[in-house]
Amino acid sequence: MSEGIGASVKRKEDRKFLTGKGRYTDDINRPGQVHAHFLRSDVAHANIKSINTKAASAAAGVVAVYTGEDIDVGGPICGWVVPNRDGSATHEPPHPLLAKGKVRFVGDAVAVVIAESLQQAKSASELVEVEYEELPAVVDLETASAGAEIHEGMAENRYFDWELGDEEATDKALKSASRVVKLTVRNNRLVPNPMEPRAALAEYDDLNDSYTLYTTSQSPHLTRLVLAAFMFQIPESKIRVVAPDVGGGFGAKIYVYVEEAVCTWASKKIKRPIKWTADRTQAFLTDAHGRDHINNVQLALDSNNKIIGLRVDTLANLGGYLSAFAVAVPTYLHGTLLSGLYDIPAIYTNVKGYATTTTPVDAYRGAGRPEATYLLERVIDQAAREVGMDQAEFRRLNFIPKDAFPYQTAVALQYDTGDYEPALDKAMEMIDYKNFESRRSEASKRGKYRGIGVSSYIEACGIAPSAVAGALGGRVGGWESASVRVDPTGTITVTTGAHSHGQGHATTFAQIVTEKLGVPNSSVELVHGDSDRSPFGMGTYGSRSLAVGGVAISKALDKVIEKSKKIAAHLMEASADDVEFKEGKFTVSGTDKETAFGEVALAAYVPHNYPLETLEPGLEETAFYDPMNFTYPAGTHIAEVEVDPTTGVVEIVDWAACDDFGNLINPMIVEGQVHGGIAQGIGQALLENAHYDENGQLLTASYMDYCMPRADDLPSFKVECTNTPCTHNDLGVKGCGEAGAIASPPALINAIINALSPLGVSDMSMPATPETVWRAIQNAQARAAE
Amino acid sequence: MYSTKIVKAENSSAAVQAIGSSKEGKILAGGMTLIPTLKQRLANPDCLIDISGCGLEGVEDKGSSVRIGAMTKHAAVAESSLVAKAIPALADLAGGIGDRQVRNRGTLGGSVANNDPAACYPSAVMALDGTVHTNKRDISADDFFKGMFETALEEDEVIEAVSFKKPEKACYMKFPNPASRYAMVGVFVAKFSDGVRVAVTGAGEEGVFRHSDLESALSSNFSEEAVSGVEVSSDGLMSDIHASADYRANLIGEMTKRAVSS
Known part of the structure; x- marks a missing residue:
């Protein structure tokens, strides 16, 4: 194999x-x-x-x-x-x-x-x-923005008040719209719990x-x-x-x-x-908590149900101190993603970050992008409902068309490539979308409300192109380093600045080496996590390890191959230009000469027959790679649920995920990452919530009260991929670590709303606990009875 | 954890004696609540009296009732063929407590003595017209539970066993707290020839209680419809971050219906 x-x-x-x-x-x-x-x-x-x-x-x-x-x-x-x-x-x-x-x-x-x-x-x-x-304790955003003082001399208790996009054009679109869809959502605070x-x-x-x-x-x-x-x-x-x-780690x-x-x-x-x-x-x-935003969203539609504008006003609860990347999460990792996969000509967002007397808030799996996707996919769903269109078809109508790439969004990012309809189509096929209504009526005979929810997401990964990050307020570079040391016997030691804490780097990175040098996986050792043993590196977050760190390894391998060809050319008495390298063997085109990679490695360290006048001995190369752009994984997740109206319990009965991560190095590890991400997203949507009382005491400070997802809370996931390779890195890869956590919460909440819409339920907050769902049903029934 | 000493008692009277000779001694049964409490430094007993060697384990058929030793583990009750035959609902209840690790350490006596308002066992003791046997006396279930974490046990009293009356039919339905998996509402319905007993755990501000309206409705008509006819009040029910009193009231009705129709 x-x-x-x-x-x-x-x-x-x-x-x-x-x-x-x-x-x-x-x-x-x-x-x-x-x-x-x-x-x-x-x-x-x-x-x-x-x-x-x-x-x-x-x-x-x-x-x-x-x-x-x-x-x-x-x-x-x-x-x-x-x-x-x-x-x-x-x-x-x-x-x-x-x-x-x-x-x-x-x-x-x-x-x-x-x-x-x-x-x-x-x-x-x-x-x-x-x-x-x-x-006085200051726990929520309402109190935080109403004259509290937590840091001496900090005006309005606000760390920052930032904006992005064209406010005038956006407000004009909202005024001229044939319909404005309005929604306020709260992104619940989470505790990372590695x-x-x-x-x-x-x-x-x-x-x-x-x-x-x-x-x-x-x-x-x-x-x-x-x-x-x-x-x-x-x-x-x-x-x-x-x-x-x-x-x-999950960011924490x-x-x-x-x-x-x-x-x-x-x-x-x-x-x-x-x-x-x-x-x-x-x-x-x-541990720095995650999320905790309130977003006021206004979506402008024209008479053909095309989106013409989006305005998002966000309040972010950042806690008692400003954590290292707390500012980036609600701004450049959030505001820049508000176009989603949609062609939206005018977007404006204002984000105000407040202090509260709570644990500092920072990046948590997805970091800003789940919040952006949640509000967008919720308002898109509501828009489809309001205009009476199928939720999938409304999305399809507004997707950025395949031939529009590279696509410049109204919020700074330029998407290099993408093709969103195939992932939507595949996810719909995987979950048998077209026969959903018959499943809904079958469920209703059993007294259950069945619903289906779509979430189409995009994320900016491969953090980050340094020049772009620097221009936007980042104080560090976004590159990654790698060093490839070929040992005299031909085994390989790779050092990387990326850090593996569950991602499987030792396996995935070895596969890149195997592919490029033709050596078996077992000959490759990965060294990471020690500032004395590897070149300076930026670490692991923002789905960057492969898209930045893996590409750095690939570039170091290219340097190794280039030098090896020169050594091989000398050994085979040929010109380096005529030397080809494939599956671990150097050959000279047009001849039957060949030499193995191992022979070249040995010659590099035992240079008895070696071009020492023109070439250094040894075979070890280092590369630093700074990406030209972010990568843009995207896709569609569809959730199917059944709600028991007597208790409000939501059962997830099916889940289809179709993601475009570009090229895959190890599909099994990718699938595992998607599973873990979805599990965390389901945790946010149904179970998890950091609950402070009015005195600022965290009431959910143990597993007795903070509900982490368990295996029996989750269905079996159907996971597939489409592939539009990234255009600006050597491996064509995009990153997959955060996608599941980004895509899943709105899919699930949309599915619950879809299930209960026959009762008149049109909103649902996270986490959708049994009582939250039961109460929404009670309130809808009371309204209907009036 | 503060440092403390452990005494291994050979029988219940030795355990009682050890309590008497300590300043603030605590009986250690399965330790499923006590040990985490100690680890959090929320208690500082000068002595722990381990009663695992007191011979208080085992299940006995007493004809009209089943007697279970205080130190019998939840897993043993769940797996007992005697319990499964005599009172299957009790075996089900024990098999649904905590997780596998808890069921292999936690004990009937520990659960009943602690009287956690969200514990499962107290509802069974109450609904199955149970008797708590101590080293001093027999206490009926109705007299034993005195409110949240409170029981009729005196300082020099150790539970030796609990007897459960065999019902014609019984069922325990638990709506677990999603985080802790303790009962957010648990309803134990037991049908006897002379009437129905309904005990509710997880919901009451004073811990486990019998629901008299549901009992009288079900005693005259053992059916889901009878339950629907009862307005379950939220008075006296707990409200916390997991569930409000009126949601708990709704769950009492729903869990009772499910218990009746199962």
């Missing part, structure tokens, strides 16, 4: 994970190690009047206790800013490593207690006396004045850069960051949090290695 591009090779990494042999941060122990426990604020918003650490410092086993006053380095920084409408800049309030003078959410770190054992650290932290002067909680193990080397930090990071090089250059202001080369096996492990930084800082103070591992409660309280 082929092990190259397009083969469903089984994941190389699964053996260790499935047998419990993964090596995570918490599995690592260092001699002399001590344990950190963070005392966290139990109130949402308060001035700190005093902190007394005397008793805690004297407690058994305690090595040190620190508060904000002891910290002499900077806190987390903002990685992306946008200009305000009035030309001023995003407000970036300071975020101290430990609270100074004020706490701004339940879970805010107030002090750290370091002790010989974790139990001793916990017991001592109970002896720290903190006197709070409580201030299986492995965050952890850090920091060690200071006194002899070299340097630090090593083992941590749960999606982007270890960025962690090193931020710690060294922005927080500690020490040479970057004095910090090594290692992200060993990491059990999921992109950023440098206070805990990792405090442990690193304190490891020099006490000259002992310090370990901290979050328990699940701390994960709920401090």
Whole structure:
């Protein structure tokens, strides 16, 4: 069986994970190690009047206790800013490593207690006396935008007030429209919940004045850069960051949090290695949350049901501090996607980002694009209902036509390629769309309301073309690096700046090597996650690992092949121009001469017969790849549900997903990514919600109250793909990690509304819990009875 | 978890003695609630009295009732052929508690003594006209449950077994909380020759309770229609982030109908 591009090779990494042999941060122990426990604020918003650490410092086993006053380095920084409408800049309030003078959410770190054992650290932290002067909690966007003050001097409690698009043209379209479809949607707040909680193990080397930090990071090089250059202001080369096996991230492990930084800082103070591992409660309280938008949407239609304009006014709840990419999520990862797959001549969006006394909000699987897709696919569905058109046909009518690519949207992006109808058609066929009505009537005989919901989505992946990101407010590059080392015996070591925490890089990246060099998968080793072992890289997020990191590997392989041809030409006494390389063999065209890749590798390291005058020995190449554009995966998901009107329980009875991810390297891994994404999207649509009470307490801070999707909540998914290869990268790939989470929530909510529309239900909020659905039915029935 | 000591009791009187000689001793049965509570540092007992060696496990047929030892695990009740034959609804209930791990640790006595308002077992004890046997006395179900997490148990009292009357017919219907899978509403309907008992868990502000309107309606006409004729009030029902009182009231009606028609 082929092990190259397009083969469903089984994941190389699964053996260790499935047998419990993964090596995570918490599995690592260092001699002399001590344990950190963070005392966290139990109130949402308060001035700190005093902190007394005397008793805690004297407690058994305690090595040190620190508060904000002891910290002499900077806190987390903002990685992306946008200009305000009035030309001023995003407000970036300071975020101290430990609270100074004020706490701004339940879970805010107030002090750290370091002790010989974790139990001793916990017991001592109970002896720290903190006197709070409580201030009003600010939980929701309504309160946040009505004169609250969380950061001193931050006008209107707003981090930013940003706009994109042509307001005048859009308002004109809304005025001249034959119909304006209006909708307000709330995108519920989610807690990311990677299986492995965050952890850090920091060690200071006194002899070299340097630090090593083992941590749960999606982007270890960025962690090193931020710690060294922005927080500690020490040479970057004095910090090594290692992200060993990491059990999921979903965005929450992109950023440098206070805990990792405090442990690193304190490891020099006490000259002992310090370990901290979050328990699940701390994960709920401090991992950056996702979503939490309110969107006011207006869609303008002409008399032929063509969309002529779209206006979206968004309020984003960003929490007590501005997290690293919090600004990018509701702006450039959201506003720029508002055209969807539709030809919309005029679009305008305004986004206001507010502070609240809640956990900071940042990127979570999809990051801005699920929010854009949700509001768009909801309003499109409502439009189809209002004009009496079939939901699929209304979409088809408004799709960007196949011959319009490259397509410039009204919101900055240029889609390089796409063909949206085949994915819609295929998804409709997969779910037997045309016979739906007979299934609906059969279900109604059983007392169930059956519905079908469509969601057609697009996302901008392969984050990011650096020049574009920089022009839009990004403070980092968007490229990725790769190094391919051919060993003397012909085996291959690939180092990448991308980080695998569930994505299967060891397998997928090896397939690229196999395809290009003709060596077996088993000859390829992947090195990642260690700032000392791989070239500087940007990490893994935004469905970028393959579309950026994989392409960098491909480019490094091209360099290897180019040099190998020169060596082969010398060995075969031919001109390099006549040398061909295929399936691991070099041949000279027009002759029967051939030499194997292994022979060339050996010659490179044992250069007894080698063109040393013109060519360096060795065979190792590095490439940095910066994409020319984003990639644009797109597709259609269709959900079919049955609703039990007596309880409001929604059962998902069928699911068809047809995605265009461009070329596939490993279709099995792609399908797995789609499954996981859909599961998370179903979680958002039906089950998950971070619920704060009016005092700012997170009521859903454990699995007793926060409902994660389980296997028995999910149907079997039907997953297929179409393919329009990306036009601007060597592999023709687009990225698949976030698609499922982006496409699925509106498909499901549209299906529920479709099911209940005979009762007069036209709106449904997320999560559509049994009570939410039951209440919508009750209200519709009460209205009908009036 | 705060450090504490564990005493392994050989019988229930030794367990009671150990409680008496500790400052704030706690009986450890399956530990499905107590251990997480300790891990969260929400309790700080100076002594845990492990009663797994007290010989309180097992299922016995007592003719008109089934007696189950307090330390019998949910999995053992779920798999007992004796229970399946005598009161299949009770085996079903036990098989639906928590997950496989919980069912292999959690015990009948632990559940009943804790009287969690969302636990399944209290509804069975109530609807099956159960008797709680302690080291001191027998307590009828109606006298045992005293409100949320409250029971008639005294400080020096340990549950040894619970007896359940054999009904003509019974069924437990649970609407699980989607997150915890505890009962958001659980209704146990038991039909006896002299009437019907309906016990509701997961819904009441005071924990498990008998629903007298449903009982009298079903005692005169054991049918779904009889349930439809009862207006289930939301008075006294819990409202929380998972379900409001009136949604719980609706679920009580629905789960009762399903129990009756199953």
